[in-house]
Amino acid sequence: MSVSSAVVLAAGEGVRLRPLTRNRPKPMLPAGTRPVLEHVFDQLIDAGLGSITVVVGYRGDRIRSHFGSTYRDAELTYVEQHHQLGTAHALAVAAPVVDGPTVVVNGDQLVDRRIVEAVVAGHDASPVTLGVLERQAIGEYGGVLLENGAVSELVENPTDERPYRLNAGVYVVEPSLFETIERLEPVDGELSLVDAINALLAAGESVRGVRSDGYWLDATYPWxxxxxxxxxxxxxxxxxxxxxxxxxxxxxxxxxxxxxxxxxxxxxxxxxxxxxxxxxxxxxxxxxxxxxxxxxxxxxxxxxxxxxxxxxxxxxxxxxxxxxxxxxxxxxxxxxxxxxxxxxxxxxxxxxxxxxxxxxxxxxxxxxxxxxxxxxxxxxxxxxxxxxx
Incomplete structure (x- = not known):
């Protein structure tokens, strides 16, 4: 299935990285000497995605002014999440520019192109396909349970001993997911992409999980x-x-x-x-x-x-x-x-x-x-x- 576009969720502040995020959002913090978001764009483009929609919010002007309308000849389109109401809400803001299957990634985490490529290659008619990684400790991130390549459950911050894999935050989504997001009830005032996927599972929909060996890096706290x-x-x-x-x-x-x-x-x-x-x-x-x-x-x-x-x-x-x-x-x-x-x-x-x-x-x-x-x-x-x- 052909996928040539991506939506990058880059609207959040990164509150646990304060005070570094007082003047810029987490995606603009340095990974090495370049912004995290620049690394994200590089991997998406290297994976063959030439059209990128960026959902901005907190200090979004810093992102717009740094990158402008193109990056490495890839077209950048910006949409604004005026209030940070969760990842599913951020994705829904981009709905008007999504007209087919598209990659969705977090703009504040570094992911290898191999994860993106694996998820694109593994996507079928499911409303969502997501990338998973083998990790000893899931910690404060999302855990995924798989059965024969299908996702059976997503759990944020799991604490039990079931065989979780790490949710890499790399998805291919079909436009039909937006209908599920529209019906989603907020939890603590937010609409979560994980909750939207769990709603699909509860409705009997199939969600694929694709394993990858690519690198995945995140900075949760300043150190x-x-x-x-x-x-x-x-x-x-x-x-x-x-x-x-x-x-x-x-x-x-x-x-x-x-x-x-x-x-x-x-x-x-x-x-x-x-x-x-x-x-x-x-x-x-x-x-x-x-x-x-x-x-x-x-x-x-x-x-x-x-x-x-x-x-x-x-x-x-x-x-x-x-x-x-x-x-x-x-x-x-x-x-x-x-x-x-x-x-x-x-x-x-x-x-x-x-x-x-x-x-x-x-x-x-x-x-x-x-x-x-x-x-x-x-x-x-x-x-x-x-x-x-």
Whole structure:
């Protein structure tokens, strides 16, 4: 069956990744040095899909302005989900532009083209075909039970011991699914695509599940961006490279694997890497050490600073001699507490420290916070706050 179009669901914020998502949606966070959504588009296009509809919502202007109307010669069409009311609701927003079987993927998760190709090849007359992966732990994701290639049940966040496979969030759907979505009753104010598929199953419809060995990556919490970058290095998706326009002083050391994007400057005696991603126009000062970190665009790491297991937003300024000592650490995100997570600090967009600052492992600093010279920072610092020494 011929499938040539895709719908990408990219309307959500990614609340568990706050404060990184204060100014942009989760699909625009960096995977390596490029937005997650850019990787998604690449895999869809490599799988032969030349027409892509993007459902935008939260900070959708960031997506539109970054990509415009085409990407790698593929046509991009945008539709807006004005209120984020669930994945099925987001898909329904795209209904007017869907006139045949189409691929549906999440715009905030990285999926291999092999999963897309497998689901397209395995699609038949069923209203939905979905991709599944073998995983030891489903965790906070969706579990799928299969019987002879047919889906018998979908369970979000399963806790029992049945033989679940991971729902990869890659679907081929027929336009008839929209009729099911129209009849769906909201749960907690949202219409879920998983609930829509379970409604099909309850009505006796067949839903196919197709197994694949392709990679699947997601960042649920800020420290997951470190794991994503390492996985991209391991899979060869992000190449160990220094951009031609970057400047690396002859006495600096760049340890593999590290990617250094355009316009970066690495000063004398600095050590960068391994497992490090430097976004566009990042400056690493003399004798600074940066390792196992994702440093986003326009960020400055001052001379003699040490930055380990760190995630930054855009335009961060880490001052002279400041120290992010690395994880593991205990972290609080909202009302949840996590132990032993591998993050030294998360510094959101435009955080500025004045130098000589020490970050206790697990520190989260909100956007545009300012930290006085010599301060010791710990816990969660709200946006726009001033931390005094």
């Amino acid at each position: 997951d961006l470190l794991d994503v970058s390492r996985s991209l290095f391991d899979a060869g998706i992000v190449q160990d490279a220094v951009a031609e326009s970057a400047t690396v002083h002859e006495s600096a050391v760049v340890l593999s694997p590290t990617v250094v994007d355009r316009g970066c400057e690495i000063g004398p005696g600095a050590v960068v890497g391994p497992d490090t991603c430097l976004g566009e126009n990042v400056t690493i000062g003399s004798n600074a050490v940066v390792k196992r970190s994702v440093i986003d665009a326009e960020t400055r790491i001052g001379p003699n600073a040490t930055v380990d297991d760190c995630v930054t937003g855009v335009g961060v300024d880490v001052g002279h001699g400041s120290i992010v000592p690395g994880g593991p650490s205990d972290v609080r995100v909202g009302d949840r507490f996590f132990e032993g997570e591998p993050i030294g600090a998360l510094l959101a967009d435009r955080v500025t420290d004045r130098g000589g600052v020490t970050y206790v492992p697990g520190t989260i600093v909100g956007a545009a916070a300012e930290i006085d010279a010599g301060a010791v920072v710990h816990g969660t610092i709200p946006a726009d706050a001033e931390v005094r020494s």
